Amino acid sequence: MRTLLLLILALVVQPVFGQTINNENKQAVIQSIEDQSDALTNLSDRIWEYAEIAFKESQSSEALAAYAEEQGFRVTRGVGEIPTAFTAEYGSGKPVIGILGEFDALPGLSQKTVPHKEPMIEGEPGHGCGHNLFGVASLGAAASIKELIESGEFEGTIRFYGTPAEEKFFGKLWMIRAGLFDDVDVVMDWHPGDETEADVQSSLALVDFLVEYYGQAAHASGDPWNGRSASDALELYTDGINMYREHIKPTVRIHYHIQDAGKVVNVVPDYSKIWTRVRDTRREGMQEVWNQVEKIAEGAAMMANVDYKITLISGIHEVLPNRTGGAALQKNLEALGTINYSKEEEDFAKQIQQATNSDTVGIDMQINPLKETAEHPMGGSTDVGDVSFVAPTIRLGVTTAPKGTPWHSWAVVATGGMSIGHKGMVYASKALAMTMVDLFENPELISDVKAEFDERKGDYVYEGMIPPGPPPLDFEQ
Incomplete structure (x- = not known):
């Protein structure tokens, strides 16, 4: 029965811009994520509505952890001395492939899913960085890999990291200090954005x-x-x-x-x-x-x-890029092809752009080529940088908002709670899962990713920039 299903998938998985995906395990994870898509969308919308800020994400964290348990993962809550941090793991032994999932919102960005500024509740938080999509897509990808381990196709461990407080305080620092990344071979990461690409840039x-x-x-x-x-x-x-x-x-x-x-x-x-x-x-x-x-x-x-x-x-820390992992991810993006958007979604995007004084070019549907790694890239900062100094990290950016949308704004909240964001979330989940298939199937790829990590890190000894003691859970927000 499974063989017949895979044969059917081989015929129907025809990317709009790309190649037919012939790898059976990649077809399987794509189908798994399609099967999960309604549940993932509902989960993302719940987290979008919760819109909880750093270290206060109790409902969001529990929703993700509960979904992981439903999928058969072993969930450990309250890791790193943070009540809203958790890990969800399936399998045993090597390789250990990790995947990051964030879920905190930003203060003051409450917004309805309309293409003009209109708060749901004035002054309340909103997901102005798309983290309602982030953790959910990563967990969906992890669940698809879990199914392959469960069926005996893969050996090893898949581990989802529920990482709170990225927008403020940087919760991953305490998770690193607790040793939660000590045994991981490669970590996968993604972030919502206004373009789709394998991310081989650093950060600040x-x-x-x-x-x-x-x-x-x-x-x-x-x-x-x-x-x-x-x-x-x-x-x-x-x-x-x-x-x-x-x-x-x-x-x-x-x-x-x-x-x-x-x-x-x-x-x-x-x-x-x-x-x-x-x-x-x-x-x-x-x-x-x-x-x-x-x-x-x-x-x-x-x-x-x-x-x-x-x-x-x-x-x-700044992010330590990994071009070897990025190149593997790039092939999967090209195989998946571009995301299709409806006329209604394009119109919504252009109204967002008009409202934010951006060029009304709609949604960027192209897949960027693998870029050169800039010596001094500008932009934002992320505690993924610290993870990248303790384990090789492969990063992805996927379109979830119109081109040129100001980030950390009401506009990102609006698209993150409707179909533009949902499509990017499901796409990201597939690309992440396909790249994890490559890692499980190809030990040499893991070795090559690690070799680049060792070369870039050199003799630098990582030390987290946090004070001694527990994280500042009661810090004035």
């Missing part, structure tokens, strides 16, 4: 830290000479950062968020707090700027005659 290293100033309160009019203003120190600190910007390299980014600068106008404030973030394309460059910004914090305290404290929140 980053560090987050708090600066707090402690002064002396006084009446702002009656006796201001008795006050020592923590707010003055904060202003001096931000002035110093902004003057420093003229003298940093173009690859550097510095952000800050003032969290407390006093409560009332007629009191000299005795306390202030600011969250600061420094990035660069290399952790060495980030470290240099970080050191200088901390000196600026100290200088501001001296000028305002107040005390200060710097607290490390966390920091992440």
